[in-house]
Amino acid sequence: SYVLTQPPSVSVAPGRTASITCGGTNLGAKSVHWYQQKAGQAPLLVIYYDRDRPSGIPERFSGSKSGNTATLIINRVEAGDEADYYCQVWDNTSDRLVFGGGTKLTVL
Amino acid sequence: QVQLRESGPGLLKPSETLSLTCTVSGGSISTYSYWSWVRQPPGKGLEWIGYIYYSGSTNYSPSLRSRVTISMDTFKRQFSLSLASVTAADTGVYYCARGSRDLDLWGRGTLVAVSS
Numbered sequence: 001s002y003v004l005t006q007p008p009s010v011s012v013a014p015g016r017t018a019s020i021t022c023g024g025t026n027l028g029a030k031s032v033h034w035y036q037q038k039a040g041q042a043p044l045l046v047i048y049y050d051r052d053r054p055s056g057i058p059e060r061f062s063g064s065k066s067g068n069t070a071t072l073i074i075n076r077v078e079a080g081d082e083a084d085y086y087c088q089v090w091d092n093t094s095d096r097l098v099f100g101g102g103t104k105l106t107v108l
Numbered sequence: 109q110v111q112l113r114e115s116g117p118g119l120l121k122p123s124e125t126l127s128l129t130c131t132v133s134g135g136s137i138s139t140y141s142y143w144s145w146v147r148q149p150p151g152k153g154l155e156w157i158g159y160i161y162y163s164g165s166t167n168y169s170p171s172l173r174s175r176v177t178i179s180m181d182t183f184k185r186q187f188s189l190s191l192a193s194v195t196a197a198d199t200g201v202y203y204c205a206r207g208s209r210d211l212d213l214w215g216r217g218t219l220v221a222v223s224s
Contacts, residue, residue, distance in 0.1 A: 001170075033210040035154075042203055042214040043146075043154065054212060086154055090209045096169055097144075097156040097209070 002091040004100035011106045018074040020103045022087030025068060030089040032070040034063060037102075038083040046085075047072060074105075082107045110135035112204050112215035120222045126191040130204030130215060137180065138162045142208035143187045145178060148217075149200040159208045160187055167208075194222045 005023045012018040022032060034047035045054050047063035050070065060075045074081055087100040116128035130143070137143070145157040158168035160178045168176045172191070180187040191198060199222050205211035 031209065035211075037154075042217050043211070044214070045210060045212045048210040048212070088154075088210070094170065095167065097159075099154040099156065102153045 001094055002089070002096075002098050004087055004089065004098055006085075006087060006100040006103045008101070009104045009106065011108055012074075012077050013108045014077055014079060016077055018077050018081070018105055020072040020074075020085050020087075020105065022070045022072070022100050023068055024089065027068040027070060027089070028065065030091070032063065032065060033088045034072045035086045035088065036081075036083045037086065043086065077105075077107055079107050081105060110206070110213060112206065112213060114202060114204050114215045114218040116202075116218060116220070118219055118221060120194050120220065122195055122222060122224055123193055124222075126189070126194050126198065126202075126220055126222075128189045128202055128204075128218060128220070129186050130188070132185045132187075137182050137185045137187065142206070143178075143180070144205045144208060144211055145189045146203045146205055146211070146214075147198075147200045148203070149197075152200075157189065157191075157202075161208075196222050198222050 031049045035043035036046045037043045046057050046061050050065045051063040062073045064071050084102045086102045111133045113131050141162045144159040160166045175192045177190040201217040203217045204215045206213040
């Protein structure tokens with residue numbers, strides 16, 4: 001089955017830039033979506049189709065992809081950005097939706 | 109604006125069937141074609157369960173396919189999840205969401221516990 005690999009945790013100081021990676025086989029051929037999940041809340045789509053931002057998501061959030069690694073970038077990190085972040089793809093081979101294991105972003 | 113809300117029993121015994129309903133308000137359930145279910149065990153990550161297309165066709169996670177049924181009632185603006193023969197491993201928060209490839213709108217989630 002298809003696997004997406006994320007670092008378990010990332011720490012960043014306020015005002016700095018956070019980068020959260022997501023790796024997977026042949027990821028370049030798939031569309032990557034990113035979700036933010038704050039404690040006790042439902043996930044929120046923050047990036048879709050690799051780099052597009054839904055309405056209402058701050059411009060500080062951006063996505064990129066190179067080879068088999070996708071990256072969620074959060075500029076000028078704020079305390080309110082502390083959350084778990086999940087990447088997600090649709091795997092055509094197995095015909096199913098796959099989430100990464102999630103990355104806990106800690107704002108120091 | 110469209111909102112989703114899950115409802116259903118919060119406590120089940122092993123071997124029972126989990127039944128949850130997601131009510132769509134503020135919009136048509138047929139306008140946006142795909143509707144999904146996702147779950148999250150306590151302290152763990154997200155797991156996709158499956159989706160239903162407005163036409164009624166479905167797609168389920170291979171690991172749950174033998175126990176899962178997702179159905180839709182467009183008149184009531186609801187779609188439902190049925191998971192048979194539950195065990196403690198099925199305990200978690202269950203979310204309904206809009207979409208199939210990317211999930212752009214989520215319900216608040218409902219906690220389901222399986223315990224004897």
